[in-house]
Amino acid sequence: MPLGDRAGDKSESRYCGVETEFDDDVPQLLLSNLSSAGFDFVVAPLMDPSYRPSLMQKENGGSAVLPFAGSDLILSPAQWSSHVVGKISSWIDLDSEDETLRIDSETTLKQEIAWASHLSLQACLLPAPKGTSYANYARCVHQILQGLNNMQLWLRIPLVKVDDDSTDVKSDHLVDSWDLWNSFRLLCEHHSQLSIAIDVLSTLPSPNALGRWFGESVRAAIFSTDCFLTNSRGYPCLSKRHQKLITGLFNHSIQVVLSGKPLHNVSKGSADLPSGAQSHPLRCYLDYIAFLYQRMDPLPEQERIELGYRDFLQAPLQPLMDNLESQTYETFEKDRVKYIQYQRAIVKALKDRVADENASSITTVLMVVGAGRGPLVRAALQAGEETGRKLKVYAVEKNPNAVVTLHSLVKMEGWERIVTIISCDMRYWDASEKADILVSELLGSFGDNELSPECLDGAQRFLKQDGISIPSxxxxxxxxxxxxxxxxxxxxxxxxxxxxxxxxxxxxxxxxxxxxxxxxxxxxxxxxxxxxxxxxxxxxxxxxxxxxxxxxxxxxxxxxxxxxxxxxxxxxxxxxxxxxxxxxxxxxxxxxxxxxxxxxxxxxxxxxxxxxxxxxxxxxxxxxxxxxxxxxxxxxxxxxx
Amino acid sequence: MPLGDRAGDKSESRYCGVETEFDDDVPQLLLSNLSSAGFDFVVAPLMDPSYRPSLMQKENGGSAVLPFAGSDLILSPAQWSSHVVGKISSWIDLDSEDETLRIDSETTLKQEIAWASHLSLQACLLPAPKGTSYANYARCVHQILQGLNNMQLWLRIPLVKVDDDSTDVKSDHLVDSWDLWNSFRLLCEHHSQLSIAIDVLSTLPSPNALGRWFGESVRAAIFSTDCFLTNSRGYPCLSKRHQKLITGLFNHSIQVVLSGKPLHNVSKGSADLPSGAQSHPLRCYLDYIAFLYQRMDPLPEQERIELGYRDFLQAPLQPLMDNLESQTYETFEKDRVKYIQYQRAIVKALKDRVADENASSITTVLMVVGAGRGPLVRAALQAGEETGRKLKVYAVEKNPNAVVTLHSLVKMEGWERIVTIISCDMRYWDASEKADILVSELLGSFGDNELSPECLDGAQRFLKQDGISIPSxxxxxxxxxxxxxxxxxxxxxxxxxxxxxxxxxxxxxxxxxxxxxxxxxxxxxxxxxxxxxxxxxxxxxxxxxxxxxxxxxxxxxxxxxxxxxxxxxxxxxxxxxxxxxxxxxxxxxxxxxxxxxxxxxxxxxxxxxxxxxxxxxxxxxxxxxxxxxxxxxxxxxxxxx
Known part of the structure; x- marks a missing residue:
């Protein structure tokens, strides 16, 4: 059951998980945590935590069975992949000085990942590296990543950063867990299936330090019950800084996972339970997280349209070399704000150019270079109307397909006596008169990257010496x-x-x-x-x-x-x-x-x-x-x- | 309005088009051919057919407008792309001896394609090459393809093949239009956006010659009204061979386009027209095509499941090197026919091995090597039951994750006294006794490509000298x-x-x-x-x-x-x-x-x-x-x- 229905938001952050203990009976585990408690998935150990490969007796003829939680058949494939994140045994320590423990850890890690892959789980949670040495852990994870199916590996990283100016930092103490993550992922060559589950603690690093994580591949944030405060009615709540963090997580498609023992005794409170149902011990924490989710503003319309473009690399347009398509013009023409700014600029330029008293006698020659299908021509004519200045407009456009639209626009609007259409590249047009105002919109995301400078250098041949360029x-x-x-x-x-x-x-x-x-x-x-x-x-x-x-x-x-x-x-x-x-x-x-x-x-x-x-x-x-x-x-x- | 609703068929062949004349008023063209006549798209010329670039006056300052059918704004972007295929002017001849015509043709082709791209049309129909020389045509198309957006170019190819043994073939006569297509596409380096619209004529080549086209990128088949016969009630119909062809087209996602003047005068017939509506002249032909479409058998269930896999390249499994996933076992275990065949084979082998009179005294040792999650173990036990033969079964499986399922299966079914599970690679297992029957299913699409020979060579160590391998x-x-x-x-x-x-x-x-x-x-x-x-x-x-x-x-x-x-x-x-x-x-x-x-x-x-x-x-x-x-x-x- 998602946290709520936020208009326009289809990201994964709607789903909230819970970290559980090992349970042989996975269907029952799902029943008690999902159906009746409202969580969307469990982060559950896949293997009995008492298992150690070195303690297993080699049974007759190698027919030993690993102590996994049930067989693959106890859930449907869809249930395994939607509702279970595998939690790798937290006792493993691949960099231990104790060789038996180290080898047991390697074996177990590989067996558990193989089992999780067999089940087609979407992700496994890897325990945080223990201590400051983790080269062998990273090596094994790197090995595993080479042959992995689509599963994600979430490396658990505590959200810790001790300020540099605090004096008594011991050498074996974790100073900045970002360094731990950075070293681990560099060893794993930035593998795209290695991502992060941050462990949120009661103390948070500075906002700048937190901000770094939004550029990293954080998939989940584990909130332990001990990061919660208690409100006046005895219910759990989060500090303002924690609240701000959680909104950031929601906005970056990061899923929240609740963890730990209940520290707030409000089990009687949940009113909407079916009679007889036992309330989940973390239910009041989940309700609070859902409250924070539902409290967010709906996603603005424009953000919704742009959802599919988030972090999606596109080749920049080359409107000079290539011609834009009709649909591209269509999209850009819808940007009303842009044309309002242009109209405001043209209004100011017209007023500066022609004093009020000359408005009816002087005709300003305005050339739109790169007129496309005409939106700047329209803005110019509206500016003329707004200021009462007389205009003669040239619309210069090199794309013959857009010129077709320009002609039909001019005809439809009855602009024939004011607007002249020039089907020509502005760099080569042999103009019969010079312009007072040259209006263009040839800007790329990086300003000059669609060659506005080169185009306007060519076009200024037909701008009067005291003429105005918009943009200036x-x-x-x-x-x-x-x-x-x-x-x-x-x-x-x-x-x-x-x-x-x-x-x-x-x-x-x-x-x-x-x-x-x-x-x-x-x-x-x-x-x-x-x-x-x-x-x-x-x-x-x-x-x-x-x-x-x-x-x-x-x-x-x-x-x-x-x-x-x-x-x-x-x-x-x-x-x-x-x-x-x-x-x-x-x-x-x-x-x-x-x-x-x-x-x-x-x-x-x-x-x-x-x-x-x-x-x-x-x-x-x-x-x-x-x-x-x-x-x-x-x-x-x-x-x- | 699609031709009909064929269960499970979501391919493009549901849509039927019509080839039209040039019409300045494209909205009206759509109205009369789609909304009121039932076609799904038009194949329409985009430019006035009387246009020749060399005849255009260079108007003042280059402000000439090309004689396209309206501006891009007369239809919405979605209408242009769903309902209009651009028909390139059929007068063009890029290999003409007449230089003016040749240059006019090049210019026009490029202008029309640029316009169609501007409109984001899905496809343009290129006229069939004229005569036997088409190098310059192919060169220009190749050039165009280098910079094209997603649009397809359908090269029109008449469906002609004169039998080799017909004597009086003139040298300038088209013998096999496949050669024309093949030369053209080789010149264009097999470009994936160059495809084919076949022109179906009243005479058809042989079935083998027709069959070749189903391996080529045919997107549309244009049926001229003169390929239709007349049935006893005066309505158009197709010959048996044309009917067979059209079913083949439908099954290969090829769209039908109707073309030509009506040759059957049955306009009064259409009963389901809104009163006052003028019947479309080709309506009776469309009705007949829709009848042929609707007459087809629904797509079988298995074909529907496999629709998404059609012509989709997959890497072969490597079940020896990699372990299969749970979902893969799940899929394969659903293939009932395969396990029925195995059971039939085991039944015959058991009967040959143990005579009826010895059925209760002799126990047959049967080993399933590569037992997976157990379907062949089940088939063997059912064969034992069916024949009354006593069995001792070993299930040998190297994937420890599948062994987990095997154990739970054996426990659930109560097979503990008959079935022994061996968690081991068959090539290295040290068996304690030898088998009468060795059952395996290690076959790939190419038989031996999943290394069945190597696995069974290793496993036959524990097969008796007179033992049986299934498969043999x-x-x-x-x-x-x-x-x-x-x-x-x-x-x-x-x-x-x-x-x-x-x-x-x-x-x-x-x-x-x-x-x-x-x-x-x-x-x-x-x-x-x-x-x-x-x-x-x-x-x-x-x-x-x-x-x-x-x-x-x-x-x-x-x-x-x-x-x-x-x-x-x-x-x-x-x-x-x-x-x-x-x-x-x-x-x-x-x-x-x-x-x-x-x-x-x-x-x-x-x-x-x-x-x-x-x-x-x-x-x-x-x-x-x-x-x-x-x-x-x-x-x-x-x-x-």
């Missing part, structure tokens, strides 16, 4: 991020060229490690003789002290554009235009993720390079460690002129 | 096939190793070009000293004379096993055990498909090779042309011992 400037931004899913998706292609490509992506399961910084700026019109569009920028990002160490998988890129005066439009997170959906962020991956600690800035270099037929970016990291130069000569990724 | 022998078979979809799916991996791998596959859209022939046979027990399991076979396949030429993309493989006496079990098509579903066929691809003509046999070589740790196949073709040796040293595909 734009700037790209980057910031380092943890993004293990994106990294694994790029890695799955098994070649260098995908690591040297930028992707458009709706960033979701990522950790933003340091605020974005500006990279390249372009200003229009640009009358400087021989103004080059090549750029080079070196940036240094500091990770906040309380974050702890983190892994940088690459850089998120954004843009902000000044349309005119104080009217801007952009996706840089701190200033992003609300409710605009035409652009997702861009992602520049790193071939090898780089581990960064506070105090060692991430030094990154970005180049924008141009040749007669293409434009491309190159990038590299030089601190805290050296990366290769990415995309040398645009060998993997470029934008065609 | 098995033989693999191959036959050459046309399978363009499978070929393209293998090719999509862009490496050699996928072309050197055998795949398990539910063959569907394939053409079987020549009857299967036996490849390798294994007999058990095999007491010959040092009997090797290496094999080599050379086979020659003849394509029937009336087939014409065909392309061989690889070989379909099957097996047939003799269980005991006359009880057999297998998937070789001519003798396949009915209603058995444990095995699909196997497919051995060729790196380069080979074109074969009647009279030139396909000479193929197959090797079964063994090393201490693996077994693999190598294969090659030496006639009518030479292929490379595939899978040398098992470098790409092997089965682990």
């Amino acid at each position: 400037s734009y700037t790209s931004f980057i910031q380092p991020i943890t993004a293990s899913k994106l990294y694994n998706d790029v890695k799955a292609h098994k070649d260098v060229s995908h690591f040297e490509t930028a992707y458009v992506v709706k960033l979701h399961n990522v950790a933003r490690l340091s605020p974005p910084q500006p990279v390249f700026t372009f200003t229009h019109p640009n009358w400087t003789p021989d103004g080059s569009n090549q750029r080079y920028k070196k940036l240094a990002f500091e990770i906040p002290n309380d974050t702890g160490a983190a892994l940088v998988h690459g850089f998120a890129g954004y843009f902000d554009a000044t349309l005119y005066g104080d009217v801007h439009l952009g996706i840089e997170p701190s200033t992003a235009t609300p409710n605009m959906f035409s652009w997702f962020a861009i992602f520049f991956p790193l071939r090898t993720p780089i581990c960064v600690r506070p105090g060692s800035p991430v030094e990154v270099h970005f180049w924008r390079c141009c040749s007669p037929h293409k434009v491309w970016y190159e990038w590299c990291v030089t601190s805290p460690s050296q990366s290769p130069l990415h995309n040398c000569n645009g060998r993997s990724y470029w934008v065609g002129l | 022998s098995y033989t693999s078979f191959i036959q050459p096939i046309t399978a363009s979809k499978l070929y393209n799916d293998v090719k999509a991996h862009k490496d050699v190793s996928h072309f050197e791998t055998a795949y398990v596959v539910k063959l569907h859209n394939v053409a079987r070009l020549s009857p299967p022939q036996p490849v390798f046979t294994f007999t058990h027990p095999n007491w010959t000293p040092d009997g090797s399991n290496q094999r080599y076979k050379k086979l020659a396949f003849e394509i029937p004379n009336d087939t014409g030429a065909a392309l061989v993309h690889g070989f379909a493989g099957y097996f047939d096993a003799t269980l005991y006496g006359d009880v057999h079990l297998g998937i070789e098509p001519s003798t396949a055990t009915p209603n058995m579903f444990s095995w699909f066929a196997i497919f051995f691809p060729l790196r380069t498909p080979i074109c074969v003509r009647p009279g030139s046999p396909v000479e193929v070589h197959f090797w079964r090779c063994c090393s201490p740790h693996k077994v693999w196949y190598e294969w090659c073709v030496t006639s009518p042309s030479q292929s490379p040796l595939h899978n040398c040293n098992g470098r790409s595909y092997w089965v682990g011992l």
Whole structure:
């Protein structure tokens, strides 16, 4: 029974699990924890905890049976896979000094995983590494991952981070469990089936330190009953910080698992039980979690539409080289906010250009370059109407298919006397007169990456010397991020060229490690003789002290554009235009993720390079460690002129 | 409105289209052909047929609009893509001697395809090549395919094949349109978005010649009204041979398109029209096609389950190296027919082994090697009961997870005194007594490909010298096939190793070009000293004379096993055990498909090779042309011992 019905949310975080003891009778275990208690799945040991391979008598002719909880037939295949997560025996210690224990642990781990695979379970929970040595544990898990079916392995990691400035940290004490996870997953080569179950404790690390985990592959969060406080009526509740964490978990599709003995004696309270049913000892905790789930705001409409795009890598559009399709225009034209901003900018420009007293005598020549199917033409005409300025509009468009729509739009709206359609690439059009205002929307997620600079350099030939370009400037931004899913998706292609490509992506399961910084700026019109569009920028990002160490998988890129005066439009997170959906962020991956600690800035270099037929970016990291130069000569990724 | 509701059939062949003239008013075109007439889509010209680029005046400043049928906005994106297939102007001739016509044709083709892509149409119909020269046509289509979105291009091909023995064939006359298609697609490098719309004429080629097309990527079949006959009541109908063809089309997910002028005057007949509605001129033809569709038998249950597997390449199981999962056992255990055959074989063996008069005194030792979760143990015990023979059964199984189920089965059924479970690999078990009957089911789709020979060679140590093996022998078979979809799916991996791998596959859209022939046979027990399991076979396949030429993309493989006496079990098509579903066929691809003509046999070589740790196949073709040796040293595909 899911936690609740949150409009638009179809993620796994609706389901809540419970950690149980070993029980031979799995059907009964499901009955008491799911059907009558309301949990959706159990995290249950698969094997008798007293089992040790070295104590088993070799019975006659090898016919010994392993002490699993029942046979595969006691549940249907669908029940096994939907309702049971296998909990690997917590006594195992693959790095023990005691050789018998170590070998018993290896054998048991492999037998339990084999059994769980046989049952087609969706996941197994691996116990947290014991102590500071876990090389043999990681080696065995790595071995297992090589031949595993689709099952996920959730490595249990306690959510611990002791602040660096606390003095008496003992050497064998866990300082930051993120380091433990990072070492383990590096040994396992970032395997995509190795993920995390965080153990939430009563004390939480700082928000920055917590934030790192949202860029990692956390699948479950185990809440022990002792992280709960008691409210005035004796019921369990969570601290504000724990509540904030749990909302974050829900929003990142992470499932909650309850664990431990009941510490609040409120079993009488649950009113909606069938008469005679025994209340589950953790029922009041589950009710509280469900309350927190149901209390969340419904997912906004736009977020729902974009659900399927979350963390999904897309190749950026190449609207200059390729023609957009009708459906692409259709989608972008729906972005009302964008066209309102353009209309506001044009209104201000028209008023600055033509004083009120000249409104009826002066006609402003406005050219929309890259008119597409006409939305900016409409915005311009509406601005003209709003200001009472007279307009002559040229709509220049290179895509002959969009020109068909433009013609039918002009006819339908009766704009024939104001609007002239030019079916031509703006870079080569031989205009018969010059423009007062040049309006364009040629921006990509990274600002200049769809070659707005090159197009507008070509188009400004027919802009008057004192003419206005809307946008008047734009700037790209980057910031380092943890993004293990994106990294694994790029890695799955098994070649260098995908690591040297930028992707458009709706960033979701990522950790933003340091605020974005500006990279390249372009200003229009640009009358400087021989103004080059090549750029080079070196940036240094500091990770906040309380974050702890983190892994940088690459850089998120954004843009902000000044349309005119104080009217801007952009996706840089701190200033992003609300409710605009035409652009997702861009992602520049790193071939090898780089581990960064506070105090060692991430030094990154970005180049924008141009040749007669293409434009491309190159990038590299030089601190805290050296990366290769990415995309040398645009060998993997470029934008065609 | 689909042709009808055939239980279980969700394929595209439910939808029927109609070829129309150019109409500026596409919404009206849809209204008159779909909503009120019952067709599901139109195949309609997108551009005014009188348009010639060379005749267009260059209008002022390049603002000319192409004469497309309306703008993209006249239909919704969903309507364009579901209900309109673009028909490319049929006047185009890209290989004309007339240079103006040739250049006009190139320009128009590219403009129309660009427009169709802009609209996100699912497909465009390309006119059939004119004459015998079509290199420039193919070159332009190849160019277009390089940058195409998901749209399919249906090349129109008339279904013509003149028998070779007809004497007065003129040189410029189309002899076999398959050759035309084959040349065109070879020029286009087998591109997966280039497919076929066959033009069905009143005369049909031979059944063998028709059969070739089911292995090619035919998406539509255009029936002109002049292929219809007239029945006694004046209604259109098709000849028996045309009816058989159309059933084949339906079964291969090929859509029917009606075309031409009405030749039967029965417009008054349609009773179910809303009053006042004008009957569509082709309505009686559509009704007849719908009648043929609805007349088909519903899809059998097993076919429905297997729909999702049709022509889907799977890696063969490696049950010796890997352990099967619970769900895999579950699936295979449902194959009742297979276990009935085993039971019949065991019954015969028991009767031959123990005479009726000794039934109560002699106990037969029967060993099931590879017992899995126990279905063959059950079959053996039922055979014992049926014959009244006394049994002692050993169930030998190497997968410790399946042994868990075996134990619980034996306990549940009360078989403890008859059945002994041995948790061990049969190759290494140290048996305490010898068996009268050794029962196994270790067969793959290609018989020996799951290493039954090696396993049984190891197991016969504990079979009495006069003991019986069930199965007693098995033989693999191959036959050459046309399978363009499978070929393209293998090719999509862009490496050699996928072309050197055998795949398990539910063959569907394939053409079987020549009857299967036996490849390798294994007999058990095999007491010959040092009997090797290496094999080599050379086979020659003849394509029937009336087939014409065909392309061989690889070989379909099957097996047939003799269980005991006359009880057999297998998937070789001519003798396949009915209603058995444990095995699909196997497919051995060729790196380069080979074109074969009647009279030139396909000479193929197959090797079964063994090393201490693996077994693999190598294969090659030496006639009518030479292929490379595939899978040398098992470098790409092997089965682990």
